[in-house]
Amino acid sequence: MFKAIDTEPVVANEKFVRLLRKNKLKVTQPRLSVLQIISDKDTAISQPELEKLLGNEIDRVTLYRVLATFEEKGILHKIFDLHGTATYALCSTECDEHHHHDQHVHFICSICNSIYCLEDIKLPKINLPEGYQLDSVGINAVGRCAQCKALAE
Numbered sequence: 001m002f003k004a005i006d007t008e009p010v011v012a013n014e015k016f017v018r019l020l021r022k023n024k025l026k027v028t029q030p031r032l033s034v035l036q037i038i039s040d041k042d043t044a045i046s047q048p049e050l051e052k053l054l055g056n057e058i059d060r061v062t063l064y065r066v067l068a069t070f071e072e073k074g075i076l077h078k079i080f081d082l083h084g085t086a087t088y089a090l091c092s093t094e095c096d097e098h099h100h101h102d103q104h105v106h107f108i109c110s111i112c113n114s115i116y117c118l119e120d121i122k123l124p125k126i127n128l129p130e131g132y133q134l135d136s137v138g139i140n141a142v143g144r145c146a147q148c149k150a151l152a153e
């Protein structure tokens with residue numbers, strides 16, 4: 001009778017456990033909690049926001065390390081908001097260690113500062129002059145998200 005209530009978190013957890021194992025990471029509660037929160041949101045999330053949602057569950061240093069590891073492993077990608085604060089969003093499944101393939105435009109709302117991954121809008125190919133090395137390309141589309149636009153009308 002109580003089973004139905006438990007089903008959903010367990011399923012979600014299994015997915016994250018698999019993701020951690022695939023990346024040869026130990027399954028820890030802080031890592032699972034961070035993945036859960038980030039996958040529940042449809043916008044990118046900053047470290048301070050994560051801290052607020054996690055409460056006392058994880059200390060700041062641990063959280064910092066979890067995010068750094070996830071970024072390195074190709075689980076999360078980083079996007080800077082309009083104030084230069086780093087925010088994090090889940091990667092596509094093609095990302096792996098040291099290689100991110102999140103070649104999409106990000107939409108930043110200038111009112112609420114929410115960041116959305118526009119996965120269908122791909123970045124242009126950047127052909128650099130000889131001798132240059134490309135590390136990252138970022139294109140942000142800035143405007144009003146659907147919610148803020150609706151509120152203003």
Ligand SMILES: [Zn+2]
Nearest residue numbers: 077091095100
């Ligand atoms: Zn990535």
Ligand SMILES: [Zn+2]
Nearest residue numbers: 109112145148
């Ligand atoms: Zn907005």
Ligand SMILES: [Zn+2]
Nearest residue numbers: 089102117118
């Ligand atoms: Zn993205």
